[in-house]
Amino acid sequence: MGHHILLDSFVNPQSIAVIGVSSRTGPGTFNVLERMLASGYQGVIYPVNPRGGSILGLKVYKSVKDIDGHVDLAVIATPRTAVPGVVKQCTEMGIKAVVIITQGFSDAHDEAGMLMHQEIVNTIRGTKTRVVGPNTIGIVNTFANVDTSFVSFNTRTSPVGIVCQSGILLNASQDFAGGLGIGIDIGNTCDIGFTECMEYLADHDQIQVINLHMEGLRDGRRFLAAAREVTPRKPVLVLKTGSSEEGARAASSHSGSLAGEDAVFSAAFAQSGIIRVEDSTRLAELNQTFITYRQMKGKRIAFMTISGGAGIMAVDACSKNGLKAARLSDQTITALAGIFPDWMKVGNPADIWPAGMAKGYGKITALALDKILADDNVDAVLCATTGYLDPANDPLNTIDVINDIAARYPDKPTAVWVFGPHKQQYAKKFRDAKVAVAYNSPESALYCLAKLYQYHSTIKEQQYELYQAPQDTNHAGAAAIIAAGMGNHITALNEQALDVVEAYGIPVVRRGLAQTPEQALQLAEDLGYPVALKIASSDITHKSDAGGVILNIKSGYELVKAYDKIMQNALAHRPDARINGVLVQSQITRGTEVILGGRQDPQFGPVLVYGLGGIYTELVRDVTFRIAPVTRDEALEMIKETQSYKILSGARGQEPGDIEGLVDCIVRMGALLCDLPEITEVDINPLLVKPSGCLALDARLIPAYRE
C-alpha cells in the first residue's frame, strides 16, 4: 500500500528541512527548529532561511535547493506569500513529504489566500510531493521524538493515533486524549486528508486506538469505505465538532430541513463502525478503556460500592447510558450475605462498607469482587471507592486488591470510580498497572463501558451485508420525467414526483389530473368514491397550508363544490401561482403516515430520511438518516429506531403496518437517490403504511439545475 510508505516520510523522517526558520529563540518565539531539537529528534535537520548563517549551532541553508543531502520531510513556516514558491522548489527537489505550518490560505478571509491554496494544489499535482496542511502544527510522533509544532508542550506516550484539524488536539493531547503516539494535524487538508491517515494508523503496530477530530470532510464515501475496513480491526473514535445549527444549510423541503448535517454525520459514522464521542471531556477515558479492556460480552453491570449513595449515582448513570444493572445469581447473593452484617439487604449495588468496617476493607473488597466477577449474570463491574487521602498512606487504598482480582477475569471489565480529592493519584496508579481503569465519575465510567460494549457487540464482529439493487426499476422513465420538469424550469416537482417514485416501484395511490370539474367527475367515477382532491401547482409547496387539500369526498355534488373551493383557496394563497389542475386520488385513510425521502449531501452524496409523517413530521422530528443505498437490514433498522415503530407494530388499537413492504420502499428510495444524482431533494409525505402494502399519497422532488 503506497500511501503507507508515503506517510512514513511524514511520521518517521530520517531528515527534515525546516524552511523559514526564525533566528529568534527562547520562550514566546514559537521557533519550530528549537522545538524540534528540544523534543529529542535524532535525524538530520537542515534549517533554511534566505539570510543563511547559523541558528542554534546548525548551519542555515539559504534555499532548500542548496541542501546537499536527502530530505525526507520539509516543514514550511515562511510568510504565506513565499509558500507556493517554496512548495515548487520542494517538488523540484523530489521531496515527498511537505508540512505547511503557515496560516492564511483557504482559512483566510481574502481572495489571495484561496488563490495561493489553489496554486499549491496545482503545483503538487502529478508530482511525487504530498502535503499536510497548510494551517497546521504538522506531525508529532512520540515513539520517535518527531515534532514539527511551534508551541512548547508535553504529552504522555500512549498507543493512540490522532488525526485532527486543530493543533490543540496534539499540543493538549494529554488532556484531550490521555496521551499520544502519533499525531497528524491535517489542517486545511489541501492534499492529505482523513482517509489516508486513518488507514496508515490502522496498519501501524504501535497504535491501538485511532482518534479523529473532524471539523469537515471531503469525499465522504471514500472515507466511509475505508472506515468499514479499519473499524473491525481497531476502534476509531471521532470527535466531530461544528455540530450546532450554525452549520446547517438552508433547505426548502421537509427532508432537506430535517437532514441537518450533524445527524447525517452521525448516521455515516454508525454505518461504518466509527464511534462518535459526544463530549470532548470523555475522549481520554475512552481511549484508556479501549487500551485496557479486551472484551465486553453484555450490558449487565454489577456495582460494588463503599457508599450506598455512590451506588445510586452509579445505577442512574448505568440506566442513562443504556446499560443494565445485573441481577446477581442466588449463589452470589448467598455468598455475599455470608460476608455482610445480618441486618443488611444484599443486592446490586452491593454496599461493602458495613462489612469492610467490621472485617477490614481490603479483605472484603477482595472477597466480594471475586464473587461478583465469577457470576455468570455479570458482564462488567464498577467498583466505587474513595480517594480521600494520598494512596501512599490511605488505609482504604485497595488498588492492588482490585487489580489482583480483576486480572483473573480478563474478559470482564473491572472499572473503578474513585471519588475524593486524591482521585487523580489513584487514576495514575491504576493506569500504570494496566488492569483496570479509574474513571473520573460514574457518568464517565458507564459512558465508556457502553461504548466498549457497542464496539464488541456490533462493530468488531460486524459482517457488512452486501447491498443488492432492486431489479424492476425504470431508470430511464424516472429520468425522463425529471428531465421534462427541468425543461419546464419547475423548481419543485409535485404530482410528477409521484410518477418518479412509481417508476422505481414504490406503490402510489391511484390518481389522475383534472383541469375542469367535468374531468374531475369522470376521474372520480373511474376511481370510485370516496376521493381526495389536491391542488396541482409547482408554485404551491405546502398544499395543506394553502387550503389546497380536501379529503373524503363522497359524491359528485361534494366533488364539484370541493373543486371550486380548492381553486379559490389556491389563488387566494398565491394569486400568481401556475395551476396545472387538481389531482383526484382514491381516498385512503387506514394506515400510518410516514415520511420517506432523501437528498444529496455535500459530504456523503445521497442520504435517506425516514420518520413519522403527516402534520407531526416537523413538530416531533422522529426521523432517522442513512447514507444510501441501504440493504434490507439497514432499512429495517431505520424503521425500528424511530418512535413511530410502536404505531406500525400495532400499538394502541392500530392495525399493524406492512413492515416488509415499507422496507422495500426504503430500499427503492435509496436506489432512486443513487441512480439519479439530478435529484437534489425528494420526499414522500405521507407514505401510508397499511396492513398490506404501502401507498405514496403525496410527494415533492427538487431537481438539481446546477452544472
Added chain:
Amino acid sequence: MGHHILLDSFVNPQSIAVIGVSSRTGPGTFNVLERMLASGYQGVIYPVNPRGGSILGLKVYKSVKDIDGHVDLAVIATPRTAVPGVVKQCTEMGIKAVVIITQGFSDAHDEAGMLMHQEIVNTIRGTKTRVVGPNTIGIVNTFANVDTSFVSFNTRTSPVGIVCQSGILLNASQDFAGGLGIGIDIGNTCDIGFTECMEYLADHDQIQVINLHMEGLRDGRRFLAAAREVTPRKPVLVLKTGSSEEGARAASSHSGSLAGEDAVFSAAFAQSGIIRVEDSTRLAELNQTFITYRQMKGKRIAFMTISGGAGIMAVDACSKNGLKAARLSDQTITALAGIFPDWMKVGNPADIWPAGMAKGYGKITALALDKILADDNVDAVLCATTGYLDPANDPLNTIDVINDIAARYPDKPTAVWVFGPHKQQYAKKFRDAKVAVAYNSPESALYCLAKLYQYHSTIKEQQYELYQAPQDTNHAGAAAIIAAGMGNHITALNEQALDVVEAYGIPVVRRGLAQTPEQALQLAEDLGYPVALKIASSDITHKSDAGGVILNIKSGYELVKAYDKIMQNALAHRPDARINGVLVQSQITRGTEVILGGRQDPQFGPVLVYGLGGIYTELVRDVTFRIAPVTRDEALEMIKETQSYKILSGARGQEPGDIEGLVDCIVRMGALLCDLPEITEVDINPLLVKPSGCLALDARLIPAYRE
C-alpha cells in the same frame, strides 16, 4: 426562628459528647473521637463508653448520664441495639442535638431496624431533643473545625453549604462541590430533614450557595414552600439521585405511567426556583460560578480563542446549552480588525492567535478582551486558552491580563477554558484571584453560564404569582359522583369521570348513556348526527384497544349496526366485563387532541400532567408536569413548553386552538386534584382544543380506596 437556634447546637456546638467511642485508634479504626481531635475542634469533648478509663488523653464517662457539664451535641456511635436507650438518656439529660452515626435502622433489611427507628421517633416526640440521622457521618463545619465523621478526609473551605443523604458528599466535598463550609448529612432523616437545614443555611452569613444531595424527600409541599422563600436570596443547587426507571412506580393510567417520579421532581424544583444539576461532575464548577459572578443579564456569549478548533467546540457547547453566540457590534469588529492580520476574517469566535503570535499574546489578549466585554451585544465571554506548560514559566500565561480586564466588567461573566495538562494549576490560580472561573471544558463552562443566566433571569427576580382558585366549581357534586363509584367498588371511573370534570367547569362533550339500541337512537336524535359511540364499562380500560369506539355515525341505520358491533367487540375482548351500556356523544372532529390529567404523588401530593393527546400520547411522550394548583401563567407555561404547542398555534394548516380556554381547563384540573384527594389518578384524553373552547371527549378516574 426557633429552628435556627436549634441547628446551631449541631453546627456550632460548644461541647460534644461522643457516645460509643472506640478504644482502638489509628488508621483504619474509624474512631470518631480521634477524627474530631484531628480536625482541630476547640470545644469540650466528653467521651462515653461503659468501660470507662481514658482514650487519647481524655477521661471516658461510663454513661452519658455521668457527664458533669453541659452537652450541646451528642454523637452516638454505639452498636445499633444500644442506640434507642442512649437516645432516651439524651432526652432525659435535655440534650437538644443528637447525631446518630450508627447504621441498621430504616436502612436495614430486617424488621428490628425499622422497630428501633420507630422507637427513636417515639422517644424524642414532645421532648427538646432533635436528631440528625441515623446512618450518617453527621456534621462538618469547616469554619469552626467541627467534624463528626469517622473517616479521614480533607476539604477546602468555601462558602458552600451542603445537605446530603450520603456522607461521600462531605468526605469528598472538594471533589464533588469544590469545597465546603457547612455540611449536614441527614442520613435516614428520622427527624431533621431538608427543609430545616436549607432554611438554616439560607440565613447563615458565611454560606453563599446551598447544595442538596437528595435521594428522597418527605413532606414535599413544605419543602417547596420553604424553597420559594430561599431561592431568590441564595442559589439552591440540587443533585437528585435515584432518577432511573428502577424508582418509577407501577401505574395503571396514562397520567400515572407518564408521571415518572423523576419528572415530577424536576417540575417541583423548577416551580420553586431550585436549580437541578444533571451530572455530579458539574457541581463543583457550578458552585464556583455562583460564588464568583454576581450577575448575568442575557444569553449572548462571545468567544475569544487561541485556537480556531477550540472556538468551534465552544460554539457547539453554547448551542447545546441553549445560549447564543453573540453578534459583535460593527464597532467591535472594526476594532478587532485593526489588531488582527489583514487576511483574517473577524467575527465570533474571535481567534486571537495569529495576532498574538505576531504582536504578543498577552497584549492582544488584553486589547481584544476589553473591546469584546465593552460590546453591548455581549452578555458574557468565554476565553479559550492553553495550559500546556506550568503557569509559572509559560509564555502563554495570561491569567493576570484576563483578571485585570474582567474585573472592570463585574456584571459580565468572564469565563475561561484552559486546555492542556496544566489546566488544574491554571484553575487554582483563577480560583485564588476570584474574578473569573477556569472551567474544565467548554461543555462545562457553557452549562454553568446557562444555569447562572437561568438564576438571574427567572429565579432571582421572580415574584411568585398568587394562585386564585376558580370560583364556579361544584365540589360537593364531584365528590358525590366519586363516592357513588366507590360505593360500587369501581376500580376506574369512566363515563362518570366526565361528570366529575364537568362539575369542575371543564367543558365536556354532549352525551348520554344508552342501554338499548332504542335508547341510543333517541339520544342520537336529541344530540343530532353525526355521533360517536363508546363502550361504557368500568372493566374496559383502553376502549380503542377493545374495539369499543366507533366514530362518525351519520344515520340511525349506521348507529344500530355500530351498537351491536361495539357490544360484540367488548364481550370478545373481555367476556366477563360488566357493561353499563354505550355512551352516545356528539361527534366532534375539528380540534387538536391533548391529554390533561394528574395524580397524587407520594412526595408532592397533587401533580398535573399535560401534553400531546390521542394515540401519540404514550409514543411521543410530549408531556409536562406541575405540582398543583397552578396559576394561569403556570398553565400557559405548561402549554408552551410542549412540542404540540406548535400545532395549537396553527402550524401546518391547522386552525389555532383556544389557548385561553385550555389555560382555564388546566387551572380547573389543578383545583380538582387539590380539592379531592380521594382522586388517585385522573385523565382527560382526548381533551379537544377547538378554535373556540375545549371539549373533554373521554376521561378516566381512579379513586383512592386506602384509608
